[in-house]
Amino acid sequence: MGKDDYLPLFETRSAKGRLLYWLYAVTVFLGVISMCAYRVRHFPAQELKRWVWIAVFMAELWNALYWLITQSVRCSPVYRYTFKDRLSQRYEEVLPGIDIFVCTADPVLEPPVMVINTVLTVMAYNYPPEKLNVYLSDDGGSEVMFYALLEASQFSKIWLPFCRKFKVEPRSPDIYFSSADEIPVDDVIFAKEWQTVKHLFQEMKERINEIMKLGRIPDELQKQHKGFREWELGASKRDHQTILEILIDGRDSKAMDVEGKPLPTLIYMAREKKPQYQHNFKAGAMNALIRVSSRISNSPIILNVDCDQYSNNSESVRDALCFFMDEEMGHNIAYVQYPQYFNNITKNDVYGNYLRIIVELELPGADAHGGPPYIGSGCFHRRDALSGKKHEQESKIDWKKENEIRVKESASTLEETAKILAGCNYEENSQWGKEVSSSPSSPTPPSR
Numbered sequence: 001m002g003k004d005d006y007l008p009l010f011e012t013r014s015a016k017g018r019l020l021y022w023l024y025a026v027t028v029f030l031g032v033i034s035m036c037a038y039r040v041r042h043f044p045a046q047e048l049k050r051w052v053w054i055a056v057f058m059a060e061l062w063n064a065l066y067w068l069i070t071q072s073v074r075c076s077p078v079y080r081y082t083f084k085d086r087l088s089q090r091y092e093e094v095l096p097g098i099d100i101f102v103c104t105a106d107p108v109l110e111p112p113v114m115v116i117n118t119v120l121t122v123m124a125y126n127y128p129p130e131k132l133n134v135y136l137s138d139d140g141g142s143e144v145m146f147y148a149l150l151e152a153s154q155f156s157k158i159w160l161p162f163c164r165k166f167k168v169e170p171r172s173p174d175i176y177f178s179s180a181d182e183i184p185v186d187d188v189i190f191a192k193e194w195q196t197v198k199h200l201f202q203e204m205k206e207r208i209n210e211i212m213k214l215g216r217i218p219d220e221l222q223k224q225h226k227g228f229r230e231w232e233l234g235a236s237k238r239d240h241q242t243i244l245e246i247l248i249d250g251r252d253s254k255a256m257d258v259e260g261k262p263l264p265t266l267i268y269m270a271r272e273k274k275p276q277y278q279h280n281f282k283a284g285a286m287n288a289l290i291r292v293s294s295r296i297s298n299s300p301i302i303l304n305v306d307c308d309q310y311s312n313n314s315e316s317v318r319d320a321l322c323f324f325m326d327e328e329m330g331h332n333i334a335y336v337q338y339p340q341y342f343n344n345i346t347k348n349d350v351y352g353n354y355l356r357i358i359v360e361l362e363l364p365g366a367d368a369h370g371g372p373p374y375i376g377s378g379c380f381h382r383r384d385a386l387s388g389k390k391h392e393q394e395s396k397i398d399w400k401k402e403n404e405i406r407v408k409e410s411a412s413t414l415e416e417t418a419k420i421l422a423g424c425n426y427e428e429n430s431q432w433g434k435e436v437s438s439s440p441s442s443p444t445p446p447s448r
């Protein structure tokens with residue numbers, strides 16, 4: 001393809017109506033100036049009144065300063081549009097592997113059913129399943145969470161084909177079945193499968209909630225998977241060895257859904273915890289995940305989501321790849337992130353929980369100045385960028401070559417050798433610890 005007939009994988013458009021915005025901004029600015037002039041000219045003579053006057057003036061000045069600063073990210077937002085059809089045409093055969101990290105930390109505050117809903121949304125992306133590797137990092141080290149993930153690994157065999165066949169959106173079963181509570185009437189096959197899948201999902205939910213109430217795994221269930229043995233040594237949240245179990249090995253020809261299509265790889269990881277070591281919250285979990293995944297799947301692209309932030313669009317991976325794989329711009333892009341949206345918001349959103357200004361104006365505004373900072377979740381990173389590779393203007397990425405990296409060891413060998421990478425003292429006195437690790441002082445802050 002010659003340079004002249006190059007068709008980009010994404011385009012950038014500036015927001016419309018900027019003139020009106022500037023007019024509005026000028027009027028606010030004039031208001032601020034008049035307010036200052038008024039405060040100075042009508043300074044009260046009486047002492048007590050003066051102090052009140054000064055206090056109010058300070059508050060107004062602070063507000064005006066905040067307004068002035070925010071103009072830098074509000075004046076010229078840009079919006080990005082992708083061309084996924086071009087991506088498919090050019091790159092369908094060499095689409096890269098994606099490592100997806102879901103973080104959870106407490107089975108009571110973050111119920112396992114909610115967590116597996118998130119896991120199922122990222123397993124069900126419209127993307128070749130053999131190229132998806134989903135890691136659940138459980139800082140709660142919870143046996144019940146492990147059980148729930150095991151259940152999800154079974155349910156995914158039904159859920160993924162169902163989503164594919166009927167183009168289900170969003171792909172969180174809980175959200176999907178509660179928002180579309182009516183059985184589809186105009187398609188008999190769809191209606192039948194809809195009912196069956198919903199029923200199976202409800203049953204799975206009940207089983208998990210029962211175990212949650214019980215607080216331990218009954219003996220007969222423990223026999224279902226060797227992973228439960230890890231808890232026999234009395235693992236507690238703050239003190240346990242690394243637990244790493246590959247629940248679905250995507251490379252295994254027997255790992256199939258009910259339609260005989262491959263499944264994504266699914267991994268449970270609870271990094272080692274010892275009371276005498278700092279574990280650095282989510283940042284610590286992310287570091288362990290980066291290392292462990294480099295051993296097991298080593299995909300060039302990493303997505304991380306919080307366990308309560310399901311993906312609401314099954315095309316998200318393809319959208320992100322339109323940026324990374326763009327021939328002209330791709331090598332300049334280190335991360336692509338999606339804004340967070342929230343459910344259960346009060347009517348009229350009086351507390352501003354929808355974050356409308358931030359999501360619709362300020363993030364696109366920061367994007368016009370080189371991009372907003374990493375907001376901690378819903379973000380695709382290039383692994384290179386996280387591992388400290390220096391950016392070179394001229395070095396383009398050979399995606400075909402990236403795809404040739406294949407790990408050959410058996411799942412059990414990988415489990416054993418990767419465990420050490422999730423050890424709690426791995427970072428001490430190591431080059432990784434000094435140069436790469438994100439500690440509380442670096443961009444990913446501790447979260448709890």
Ligand SMILES: O=c1ccn([C@@H]2O[C@H](COP(=O)(O)OP(=O)(O)O[C@H]3O[C@H](CO)[C@@H](O)[C@H](O)[C@H]3O)[C@@H](O)[C@H]2O)c(=O)[nH]1
Pocket residue numbers: 103104105106110137139280281282285305306307308375376377378444445446447448
């Ligand atoms: O020791 C810990 C503590 C937390 N988490 C996980 O980290 C995520 C975020 O923690 P949370 O307590 O939910 O923090 P929030 O303040 O809700 O999250 C905001 O701040 C986080 C970074 O600090 C970002 O990751 C989030 O996207 C952003 O919504 C959750 O999935 C937790 O399960 C861990 O994995 N290990």
Ligand SMILES: [Mn+2]
Pocket residue numbers: 306308
């Ligand atoms: Mn949260």
